[in-house]
Amino acid sequence: MREKSTGYVVLGILAIGGDLSGYEVRQWIGQAIGFFWSESFGQIYPELKRLAQAKFIRALETGEAARGTKRYRITPAGREELRRWLSRPPRAEHIRNELLLKLFFGAVTGGEIARGFLQEAVRAYEARSKALAAAEALIIRDDRTSDNLVYALMTVRSGQLVYAARLEWARTAIALIDAQEVGGNEAVLRDFVKAARSKSKGN
Amino acid sequence: MREKSTGYVVLGILAIGGDLSGYEVRQWIGQAIGFFWSESFGQIYPELKRLAQAKFIRALETGEAARGTKRYRITPAGREELRRWLSRPPRAEHIRNELLLKLFFGAVTGGEIARGFLQEAVRAYEARSKALAAAEALIIRDDRTSDNLVYALMTVRSGQLVYAARLEWARTAIALIDAQEVGGNEAVLRDFVKAARSKSKGN
């Protein structure tokens, strides 16, 4: 949380997305990297102002643009600044998964609640997987000749693999709760080991 | 980011971990849920004070404790408050993965840098996987008869599956960069589709 990444994200989007307004930057973030990054308007607009002041981006003439739209373009200095930041190793993510947290304390509330959370998670993960498949198709269609192709593909692939894993996990977790209610801890341990074995055989 | 979760985490740890000091709460968090949750001292200590004031926990006599250690115990009211929070659906995590972000803009810096990040990620994921296997062994050894067994097992399993997926992904991502440098975008697309096919066949 130390160094503010928002500015660099904006810079990066302008570097690969061309001339964009704050609103469009936000849309880009949601569509292209939304499954692993989010930004709110409350930060994008002040950041655009700051970046313009630092000469890392410059506002284009509003002549062509419709409505009040203000578009920005990255400057060579901005590109250099972006490159510097991108070259530094990424900081470890500070993960905070509230679903896992509430499940971890599941014994306090019981299997009913936990099962409900997991079923909802299954739905969310399925939707996410579908969205990622669609995103992949768009990349393959639109970025065939782009320098960015490899990187766009590898990031969606990351999401696909992770969400597939989560989906599989959520289903086995529901089964584990069922097992516990029917056969107690012994059944849980039996099922747990069995699932692990079939997993490693499948690979 | 709306409702403060720190207090509930502390409450939860005290509910399943017994009487603990702030320092010990932090240790518990690191060991038991560290792979999906983190808290800093700067928040735990003020939170303990606040929870004690609200009568959700109470400080034990320091007589038995060594050094300046101050231990706390959850009260029935605290347990009720915890249960209420746990029953509410978990909020969607606001994900921010700096590795994926920097990889996504990889074309700006080139394959050298991206490969380095991925190799480092492979190391980190391998270490994480090892740690999770050890954590699982401890749970099976120590929580055999605990109400919490199912929930402790399913959360580590989540970590194991996700990190296994990330590990596999990081390796194929490195291969994808290699493919691009040798055979350009056509090679990338070929490899990408091939990897996806062998994946779905394996399952």
Place this chain on the structure above:
DNA sequence: TATTCCATGTAATTCGTTACATGATTCT
């Protein structure tokens, strides 16, 4: 004796969301 680990706490700062405020344009 020096270093590491245990242990508690406060203050400053940054970060980020949410809510608020405003208005144009397009679609139904």
Place this chain on the structure above:
DNA sequence: AGAATCATGTAACGAATTACATGGAATA
């Protein structure tokens, strides 16, 4: 005419990290 979407911005608040400050106990 009304709703939805496009579009920009500010202000207030809350949350979380980091740095700072302090000191006892154990170990090498």
